[in-house]
Amino acid sequence: MMKKVFHVIPHTHWDYEWYFSTHESLIQLVYHMDEVMSALENDENDTYLLDGQLSIIEDYLKQCPEQLERLRTLVQQGKLKIGPWYTQTDQLIISGESIVRNLQTGIRLAEELGPVMAIGYVPDAFGQSIDMPKIYQGVGIDKTVFWRGLSTDVCQAREFNWQSEDGSQVLGYNIKNGYFVGSHVMYSDDPTPLCHQAEDGSLAANIAIPLGGDQRFVDKELKSRLDISNASNKDYQLIESSYDKLFADIEAENLHLPTISGELIDGQVSKIHRSIYSSRYDHKYLNDRVERRLSYLLEPLMVMAGAEGIETKPALMNNIWKTILRNHAHDSAGGCNTDKTNKIILSRFEEADQASDSAVDYLVRKLAESQPTAEQGGIDGRVTLFNTLPYARNALIKTTISTSAPSFILLDMEGQEIKVDVFCSKRVYRGSIQRDESTNDPSLYYYQSDVEFYYPLPASGYTSVQLVEGEGDAKTTAIASDQLVIENDRYRLSFEQGQFVLLDKVQNRAWNDCINLIDMGDDGDTYDYSPPENDWLIQLDWSQATVNVVKQGFSESMVINGVWLLPEDLTERAKQQCSAPMTYTMTLRLQHAVAGDESALPLTIDANFDNQVKDHRVQLVVTTPFETTTNWSDTPFGVVERVNVPERLHDWREQGWKEEPSPIYPMLHLVNIHDQSCSLTLLTKGIKEYEVRANNQIALTLFRSVGWLGKPDLIRRPGIASGQQFKYIPTPDSQLQGELHCECALVIEGNFNPARVQTLWQAYAIEPLVYQNQSLNQFTNTLKYFVMHPLTTEVADHRAGIELDSTDLVVSAIKPTEEGDGTLVRLYNPSSETVTVAGHLKVPTAETSVTEVNLLEQPIADAQSFNGQLGLGRFKPKQIRSFIFK
Template sequence: MTKQLHVISHTHWDFEWYFSTHESLIQLIYHMEEVMDALEKGDVDNYYLDGQLSIVEDYLNACPHQQHRLSALVESGKLKIGPWYTQTDQLIIAGESIIRNLQLGINLGKALGGVEMLGYVPDSFGQSVDMPKIYRGVGIDKTVFWRGLSTDVYPYREGRWQSDDGSDVTFYNIRDGYYVGGQLIYCDDAVALVSQVEKGCLSQDIALPLGGDQRYVDRNVKSRIEQFNQQLSEANLDVRLVESSYDALFDRLKAQDLPMDILSGEMIDGQVSKIHRSIYSSRADHKRLNDMLERRITLELEPLMALATRFGIGYQKELINNLWRIMTRNHAHDSAGGCNTDKTNKIIVERFEQVDQMSSAARDYLVRKIAESQPVLENGARLTLFNTLPFAREHTQNLTLSTKSAGFTLSTVSGEPVAFDVIAQSQHYNGSIQRDPKDNDPNGYYYQTEIAIRHSMPALGFTSLVIEETRDALTPIDEKATYLIENNRYRIEYTGGGLHLIDKDNERRWEYFLTARDGGDDGDTYDYSPPAQDWVIDLSFNHAECVTQCGALQQRLTLSGQWMLPENLEARSHRFADTQCDYVLTLTLQDGLPLSIEFDINNQVDDHRLQLVVNSPIETKESIADTPFGFVRRPHYQLQMADWRERGWKEEPCGIYPMINLVNVSDTATSLSVLAQGIKEYEVLLESPSQPSGKVALTVFRSVGWLGKPDLIRRPGIASGQQYKYIPTPDSQMKGHQIAKLALLLDDKFDAAAVNHASQRWSIEQPYYQAQSLNQFTNTLKYFVMHPLSNTVVDETSMLTVDAPSLVCSSIQYEDGAVFVRVYNPSEYAIEDAGTLQFAQDIQDAWETNLLNQPLHLLTISQNAIHFGKFRAKQIRTFKIALE
């Protein structure tokens, strides 16, 4: 059988990197002219536009007159586009974001004449364990990728890749990179090229991708193929090159009965290509912003918009789509990684800020619109508390209220008193401002009071409380110089310069359970790398000022102190700690929530990595971390660490790993889950490779000053990014305040759904609205007048309840009169009867859908509920419910 090399013309288009998206757009405009001209003239048969539609959208926004021309080429099959909106990172981006990315890309591609249903990720820094089920969920059954797969895991280029739920796709690994076909143009050794790309191939049909970063179309591809085929014929090799496409390649693979084994799991090994296994902490500010906004859109704004439809407020689908368009541009692999120039990173932050302002304004508008449509109370003012999660909540939350008097009480609408702790109170002025505050109107003052309150909240709904002002002033809880806080589960002590945790349930004491660790970083924006002369400093909280605030509902311990750290790598090499960095560490205990930790350090030094370390007594050799729709088990020590250099790996396979929001270590007695808001990197610290450990180190941030550097200890060889020029990135030194939010949850054993529920309760804010006119700036839009709804809104309501303890809800959306609820089973085990989805109003019809929200089959409705029934391990399912 003749061996065929399928020459596939394409470009790889990083729309931002060491250049900005604005600079890249200029090249794109002229590039598209050349590509369309080459396709129309027949210089190339077809051309793959990197599998992402955002660049097509940018081009058509700049050149709308070319849409008909472009669509004609797409419809003819010559210009191949999609299915992604952007080439997403898969390891630190939330699962809903990945689904929305594909939804945007597929829908836009179809509107332009057709979309390539190929999971094409030629440059993403690793492949998530969940991708096969996500691909299958949108109708994709094949994928092409480059990075992450080692021959120790799977020796061939072709195979079947399977998720834990049983979903699988055919894969092709372009092991030599998406640019290997450039040798067809630049070199004349056909035999050497064939010898290179045929290694590890099961099939006689082999991909030869012809393209590169922002690469022009090779208009001489036909003549070069002819020359190479002539060479191969003269060498008496039964090999020929053909101009082709990925569709044609996979059709040929499908027609052959290849002995493909099943590949499972994630792919994060740097054997044949760099994987950048420590990029998860580069530009930590980006990661924090992205995580906050992903949570806000999917678990606050979208459910709130769905709830608002019950009162006649239209669901703004295009507003949501625009938010996702902006967000997913920041999810492209370089953008998500933060391995860019400073000017590009500034644009990324600007996009996050745009989404932040739009999403918070939309949330605040809806909360106000609903609350101001409730009837005015005869006695007191209304306080409306919202819950955007699909299950009831009852735990402590902090609110800030505005009152004319310094005292007030809280009660339910029916008159039952509601207790609260007073955290702080301050006086403010709402009169016309004067140059001299002494001239202020003495009647223009009011009080802002921060309180902690615990009250039951209905699932996806709201309830009302009553604020009645009193003459008796409130007294905030005193801050005391004591050294312990406790609740019904934990006791935290600050003694001997350290923090100690007592697990009351297990009567177990964890000495110095939380510390910090600072070491040098001689790496770049792609990778952490220790300097040749490192000095790792174990930081304690010795000599910190300690104050506590202990109320009935909330207890808080705050440490304020300073660390002296080396100013730079030179100072570190001399073990000279010469620069002060102030920090504040706050631990908060609230019944019903995990132990919450907020850490703020004012970073004033360069080239270092700072980690918070949870020193648990747990002994284990593996960690568990969450993935887009489940979790994965990882060894603390990967066996290839022993000889990776000798074996020619491109990067050290160390125990630095990605996470979405949580990491867990467990033994037979205790399960510790560390929850995080925006921290995306962890490692378990080891005394020796064979020794078990439960010391979890989370990277708060890394400080580096270069986009790429060559010959790193962890990553030998050429520089990543731009190998021909040192590009400084002083902003990546992360000077100023760096804030980390994390929480600790102890259980007897790891329960994936329970931990995810706890993470949602802890990290998803509960919006609230106070009926008052004293402070017109509780949100930006409150200053402007607003009409109430035509129909009065009730005091309390719940739209729906997900009663399924073993499932996790990832999104609630609304479109065309129907609610879409997506849930998944995060565990390794199947569930026979997962629970119900209960609605408070009549259901007209219900369907199960795919991940594109397209109906698959009708469901049975029973008393305004649907029964989830069986769930496979790690399975994702989406439900469409049309309401009466």
């Protein structure tokens, strides 16, 4: 029998921010790095793992650029272990593209310094996504080390092979006792208790003992401490080591290891914070908006602009990505931070939001204003419509038109009139502002009209319509209705006796009392929801609401306004008293289609709240007329099936789990339940958590209001406080007092198709871009006031770009390559079934070279030529494939 060898691995876990701010952490980092490098140079330590994230190295070198060569030397010598992450991302509520860009950024920065640690090292992330093995393999990583999420129900061993559905596999190691246990070596002469703990569940004779901790100093006395440990116990050998050496020695043992698959989100041996996905909803909403804009608007728009000769800006894009990647570390993404830290996180979101929005505005304007002028076209004006998704859409365009005359019409470029719904029009002054409006120049007034119209849009391209003033009817078409019913060819929603009734016209089935808002107490913290001991569940009584129906030419809306009296705090809730008002407006909307698939038109729900209540959780609950035992949600590159009643829900305390395995789950953009004949999908923008409730209910957690960073002995999470366990830290900002906006949509279909529902989400969440070339309103965006040169070559009226012709695949990215010399298209099969004939990619250039690449944009196959249409062939279950076109 081999003598067991314990690999003591020196490291630090450097939380980017938490109950301290990144600025406070930076000061300690600057001096910490001096100590680390000195210890390595003086051979006090052989190696040191700098937490696997490059953002802290980037920050250090920004403050201490003179240390670059010193640091690079240690990396090249293999003493300082760096990479592969930019920040140690959350894996459950962060988009797949963000995770890929995080690894791309970290690996590229690390390669500038020396060898990259090719290990998916995530010592503290709150769970591991089902998609990580294939993501790791896509960037050349075949091993992973993590702490949280793996239970003995899934795997009893520390060592295992973790496999994705496409066959991608990584060798995994679970540091189930945490990344900090090795400090025992530094404070005790007898390593026996530590070794017993570390070998529990180990199949290998080589076992990890991580020596580090949060912002822990370098242990310079390690060598002498190991001598003492080895002298006091002859049964074990403790060596100073690294994860590279640990894995090499485990592989040399040639063990038969178990193979596991799926997501790892169990809270048996460590807290997983199963309800952190709804903390600081305001941050999650912003993050989702920026991710959507970068992946599905700005990058495809840069490809369009590049085709017209506008230079792509890789550094600009990378800097915007890096700004939000800094918000994706587990604490930052979760929102479990102090208020001062969350203010910094919010400021980064706002920076990325403004930069990405401005870039979209600039490119749209540059392209539109480079089209033929009104005089050249012989028309009064031009409105340019952009579709950044890779399929043609007959989309409902919603925009504001500015005109000198109160009436106007829109024509296509062949002169055919387009039916337009004008639902709001107002007269606006464009002259210099005056204190006395009666002195305004009457000739400087114009009209702003909010309109909707259907128009076919090309895939990944743009098209134009003509504006003609002085014709048509300027009257608005919005009509108030006394009947509390909205409908289209697919659905009929009525408000009857204080309840919403949804009629599915295709299946001819009524969903009675189907939509509700529920409020409950929250005695938790910014890590976890926890019901108070004396909770009071309140369902919104719509009887006090004001309900109005407005019918327009292309859509119908039901608007519910009211004030919901709720318990002000947990004290009032325990007494079942209500004194705190929460004003709300909820708009349910159905649109009519002029052509195409009616089932693609969801029932959209927009809700606005003025939250003045503390310590509570608000959910939107949809009740279905069918029962299921499982539910489905989207993941970074696919979907995952989850049970409605977790196996350990009723005996987790007896089994010693760290927290309740509630049916509260993370989501990116959608949740689905379905039976053999009916499928319900809820689509969201920024809502990241759902709960499966009894009686066939799916509940979206709209937001939580809590006021503490960590509390002990919660009902769902007994024991010590999460976060800072030695001090109560108030977080009043996390009560989210003020206005909140929530958006979601509901789709009913006959069957569940993963690719279809993800494509429906894209159509719902990514609206067409519109630009009217006019000079009446100089403030359609911030910089419209300033002049701009058009391109030297005119932009055509109409252009189609890359088009995905497939019902089985989903597009993840269309972007300029990192070198700016081509276009990358990333696709994935979200289904658990193999797609044998996946369809085609059509590109606008007749003769094109294509190369299949990995997630680092490195070739994995030889380049080949094709003539405008690329057959995509076979896709394995859940497989990701990327192509570069030149």
